[in-house]
Amino acid sequence: MTVPTDPKGRTQPGFDVHAFICGHERPEGATRPSCGHRGSMTLLKHMKASLRERSVKNVRIQKSGCLDHCEFGPMCVVYPQGTWYRLMGDEDLEKVLNHLEANQPQSGAFVRLTDS
C-alpha cells in the first residue's frame, strides 16, 4: 500500500497545535455581539504573519464560526489543550503566539478541563 504524501512532504494529517479564531458576524441589531465585528480577522492575519516570522512549524491558525462565548470576544481556542483566550490587545496576542510556539498554555488563559 502506498502512503500518500502532500506537497509539504507530510504522510499523515494533523498539527501539533491548532488555533481557531472566531470570525462570525451577526447582523446589526443582533442581541449578541460578534467577534468578526470586533476585528478578529485582522488579528488572525497578524497572528499568521507573526508565526511565519517565528518559523513555527506544524501549527495551524484558522477562522472558525461562532464559538458561543461571544460576550467575551474576540475569542480564540487552542487545541489539543482546549485553552481559551480573549483577544483584547497585544498582550493577549503574544500569549497565544507563545502558546502556539511552545505548545503550552500561557498564564491568564482560560483552561477548560475535560469532563471525566
Ligand code: FES
Ligand atoms: S461570535 Fe465569536 S464566539 Fe460567538
